[in-house]
Every structure is written in C-alpha cells, then in structure tokens.
Amino acid sequence: MHGLKNNHYSMSTISNDIRLAARNLRRNTRRTLGGVFTVAAGVIAYLLAGGFIAWIFQDMREATIHSQLGHVQIVRPEFFERGIANPYGFLLPADSAEQAELAGMAGVVAITPRLVFNGLISLGDTTVAFAGEGVDPVGERPISSRIRLLEGVDLASADARSILLGEGLAKSLNAKPGDTVVLIVTTVSGGTSAIELKVAGIFATVTKEYDDSAVRVPINVARKLMRVVGATSWVVLLDAADRTDRFVAAARLRLPSGSFAVVPWTALADFYNKTVLLLSKQVNVVKVIIGLIIVLTISNTMTMSVQERTTEIGTSLAVGLRWYEVMRLFVVEGLLIGVAGGLVGLISGKLLAMGISAIGIPMPPPPGMAHGYMGQIVVSPLLALDALLVALTTTLLASVLPASRAGRMNIVDALRHGQ
Numbered sequence: 001m002h003g004l005k006n007n008h009y010s011m012s013t014i015s016n017d018i019r020l021a022a023r024n025l026r027r028n029t030r031r032t033l034g035g036v037f038t039v040a041a042g043v044i045a046y047l048l049a050g051g052f053i054a055w056i057f058q059d060m061r062e063a064t065i066h067s068q069l070g071h072v073q074i075v076r077p078e079f080f081e082r083g084i085a086n087p088y089g090f091l092l093p094a095d096s097a098e099q100a101e102l103a104g105m106a107g108v109v110a111i112t113p114r115l116v117f118n119g120l121i122s123l124g125d126t127t128v129a130f131a132g133e134g135v136d137p138v139g140e141r142p143i144s145s146r147i148r149l150l151e152g153v154d155l156a157s158a159d160a161r162s163i164l165l166g167e168g169l170a171k172s173l174n175a176k177p178g179d180t181v182v183l184i185v186t187t188v189s190g191g192t193s194a195i196e197l198k199v200a201g202i203f204a205t206v207t208k209e210y211d212d213s214a215v216r217v218p219i220n221v222a223r224k225l226m227r228v229v230g231a232t233s234w235v236v237l238l239d240a241a242d243r244t245d246r247f248v249a250a251a252r253l254r255l256p257s258g259s260f261a262v263v264p265w266t267a268l269a270d271f272y273n274k275t276v277l278l279l280s281k282q283v284n285v286v287k288v289i290i291g292l293i294i295v296l297t298i299s300n301t302m303t304m305s306v307q308e309r310t311t312e313i314g315t316s317l318a319v320g321l322r323w324y325e326v327m328r329l330f331v332v333e334g335l336l337i338g339v340a341g342g343l344v345g346l347i348s349g350k351l352l353a354m355g356i357s358a359i360g361i362p363m364p365p366p367p368g369m370a371h372g373y374m375g376q377i378v379v380s381p382l383l384a385l386d387a388l389l390v391a392l393t394t395t396l397l398a399s400v401l402p403a404s405r406a407g408r409m410n411i412v413d414a415l416r417h418g419q
Contacts, residue, residue: 021332024305031301032337038297039341039395040348042290043387047349049286050387051377052361053279058378061241063206064272066146069265070235071244072251074102077261080268083232087116088188091230098255099234105250107243112139113231115222119185121215123173130169132183132215134222134231143237152177152201155218162200168212170202177201183215187227195225207271291394298398302334306402314409327403334399335392342391346384353377 025032065071076083076090083090092113093099103111115134120127135144137155155162163183165175175181179199187193197217204211223229238247244264251262266273316326361375 017329017332018336021329021336024309024329025333025336028305028308031304035298035301035337036341036344039294039338039391040345042294042394043342043345043391044349044352046287046290046387046390047345047379047383048353048356048377050283050383051349051353051379052375053283054380054383055357055376055378056279057276059373059376060206060272060275063146064269065237065241065265067144067205068207068210069268070143071238071241071265072236072247073263073265073268074099074234074236074251074255075232075261075263077258079232079261080263084116084118087232088226088228090232091228092232092234092260094230098260101254102234102236102251105247105254107238107240107247108236109239110139110142110237111234112136112143113219114233114235115219115226115228115230116232117185117222117226119183121169121173122182122184123175123179126173128169128172129213130183130215131213132217132222134217134219137218143235146206148204150202150204152199154201155216158200159198160218161195161197161221162218163197164201164203164216165199166211166214167202167204168208169214170199172212175199175202183217183225185225187225189227193225193227195221197221209271287390291390294391294394295398298334298337298395299402301337302330302399302402303405305333306330306405310409317409330403331396331399334395334403338392338395341395342388345391346388349387350379350384353379 074092076092079090094113099111099113102108113136117132117134118130119132121130135155137158141154141156150167152158152164155164163181165173165181170176173181177199180196181199182194182196184192184194203214203216205214217225219231236247238244244266248262248264255262357376357378361377362372363375364372
C-alpha cells in the first residue's frame with residue numbers, strides 16, 4: 001500500500017507539473033512559439049539531411065549488391081588476397097553438391113558462378129588492359145539488375161560470342177555495339193589465347209573505377225578462352241540484405257572451412273564502406289550544429305522567463321516550495337517545448353520528405369561515379385526517433401542552467417526584484 005501511495009503521489013506530481021508548466025508557457029505565447037519553431041526547424045533540418053544520407057546509403061548498397069557483388073560470394077580461401085593475379089590456383093568446381101546445397105538454403109534467390117580473368121583487349125590500333133568476368137547470362141540477371149545498359153543488349157539477348165564493355169573501357173577503345181574486339185589472355189598452361197567477340201552492349205555500375213576496365217562475357221566463352229573448367233566464385237543473391245549475416249554464419253557451418261571461404265558483400269565493398277564512414281561523420285556534425293542552435297535558443301528563452309518571474313519565484317520559495325521543485329517546474333517547461341517542437345518537426349519533416357522525394361533531387365556525379373542521379377529522402381522510424389531524442393535532449397540541457405538559477409535564488413533578493 002505504501003508503494004502504491006508513493007506511485008500515486010508521483011504521477012499526481014508529474015501531472016500537476018505538466019499542467020503548471022503549460023500554463024506558464026501560455027503567458028508569453030510569442031516567445032514560446034519561437035522556441036517551438038526553433039526546435040521544429042532543427043528537427044526538420046536533421047530529418048531532411050539524415051534522410052537524404054540514409055537514401056544514399058540504401059541506394060548505393062542496393063546498387064553495389066545488384067551490379068557487382070551480390071550479397072555473398074563463395075570462393076577458395078585467400079582468393080581475394082592472391083587469386084586476382086593467379087585465378088587458376090583458386091578454381092571452384094563447375095558443378096558440385098556444395099553449390100546445390102547452398103541454393104536450397106533459406107532466403108537464397110539465386111546462386112551463379114563467375115570466372116575472373118584479365119588480359120588485353122584490342123580494337124583497331126588501340127590495346128588496353130581489362131579485368132573480365134565470365135558470367136552465366138541468364139543466371140546473372142537477378143543479381144545484376146542494377147547494372148545500367150547504356151547501349152545495346154545484355155548477354156542473355158545476344159549471340160554466344162558476345163561481350164559487354166564497361167562505360168570507361170568502351171570510351172578508351174572508342175567502341176560501340178556491333179564492333180568486334182579481340183581478347184588476349186594467358187592460359188592455365190602459361191600460353192597465350194585469343195578470341196574475337198562482338199560488342200553486344202555498354203554498361204555502367206555505381207563505381208566508375210570498375211567501369212573503366214570491366215568486361216563481361218558468357219562463362220562458357222571465358223572457360224574456353226582460359227582453357228579451364230569451373231569458376232572463381234559462386235555469387236549468392238538473398239531475398240533481403242539484412243539476412244546476409246545469418247546466411248554467412250549458416251554457410252560457414254555447412255562448407256568445409258579449409259576448402260571454401262564465405263565472404264559477405266560488406267567485406268568487399270570498399271568504396272561503399274568509405275562513403276558510409278565519410279557521410280556518417282557529416283551527419284553527426286549536422287546533428288551537433290543543430291543541437292547547439294537549439295540549446296542556445298531554448299536557454300535564452302528560459303533565461304528570459306526566469307528573469308520575468310523572479311518575484312514570483314521568490315514568493316514560491318518563501319511560502320515553502322523547495323528549490324528542486326522550482327527547478328523541476330522550469331525543466332518541465334523546457335521539455336514541453338521540446339516535445340511540441342519535436343512533434344511539429346517530425347510531422348512537417350515527413351511531409352516535406354515525401355514531397356521532395358516525389359519531385360526528386362538532381363545531383364551531380366559524386367567522386368568515384370560517372371553519372372549524376374535523382375536523390376530522395378528516406379525518413380525511417382529509427383531516424384525519426386533519433387530526431388525526437390535530439391529535440392528532447394537539447395531542450396533538457398538548455399533548461400537545466402536557467403532552472404538551476406531559479407531554484408537557487410536568494411528569497412529576499414528575489415522578492416525585492418524590480419523595486
């Protein structure tokens with residue numbers, strides 16, 4: 001019973017503090033609205049900035065997965081450390097029980113082989129180095145859905161002896177669909193092998209560096225050219241990116257660790273990881289700046305309120321109100337401003353984000369990319385919660401010092417204030 005009474009008393013005290021704080025805020029409506037709008041503007045700015053960065057992360061993640069890496073790659077151990085220079089020493093079997101087992105695991109949409117190779121490509125008098133991939137033209141389609149075909153057709157729609165060129169490589173060769181190029185590679189035995197292929201199309205991905213040297217050919221053509229059987233990797237596409245870690249853990253338990261390495265896309269997406277790190281720091285800077293603006297504004301608002309009510313505070317203290325009760329009342333006032341401003345900011349920010357996303361934000365090509373894009377703003381529940389916490393935390397911090405001054409006032413000096 002004693003605990004219930006204390007709880008009832010606490011809830012009653014909170015209710016009274018909120019009612020008194022709301023009444024005090026209505027004394028100077030203009031100043032209160034100024035504080036609310038300041039908080040709301042800060043929340044809106046944070047939502048728009050954070051939502052735009054969140055959309056960049058989301059779009060770049062999907063583009064990286066669906067144009068280059070897939071969600072998971074199965075390779076021989078140390079392939080990514082040493083296999084690019086010597087792919088012949090890290091070949092996976094063409095058909096195996098392990099690949100079939102992985103294809104039947106939960107969440108797997110597709111699993112397809114790739115064969116990495118490199119060499120020289122020639123068109124007319126121009127010869128440049130390339131980094132190639134042999135792919136299954138049909139099986140690769142769902143994994144490479146974010147590859148943009150700038151000209152021509154994809155490999156599944158072309159002849160068997162066709163090739164796709166990255167945009168930058170095509171410019172270096174001055175190649176266009178219909179041209180015939182020659183690939184020259186070193187075979188597994190150390191000899192030289194060459195083949196003529198017809199350019200089916202020109203593609204672009206999210207990474208300009210990749211497009212500057214990339215070629216794609218049917219995997220059977222790559223195997224014939226290199227005189228090998230098998231693949232350097234099995235690329236896995238899942239039904240959701242957040243399933244990646246669970247699939248990796250399960251696949252590592254099923255596959256012999258000495259024969260296979262299971263590598264998530266995050267371990268291979270160096271450009272994406274660096275971009276996320278850089279832009280995350282920028283969002284944090286924006287958050288700090290917005291927080292400082294809110295703290296300074298609300299602190300000034302609360303300080304003016306304390307000064308105007310000095311005599312009233314002195315009277316309250318004289319009739320027996322404790323200093324911490326006076327302080328608590330001003331803190332509640334600041335929190336009410338934060339709650340009101342946060343809610344107004346969340347609603348307004350969400351509506352603005354929807355409107356801006358419907359129109360699109362034209363963006364120039366960022367570093368590492370060859371093309372601009374139409375940006376959008378994604379306001380996730382987590383971002384909205386973070387924005388609301390920013391509003392509440394900053395208004396709370398801004399209220400503490402003025403509230404402390406109010407609670408620590410000398411009663412006599414406060415009563416004589418203005419006389």
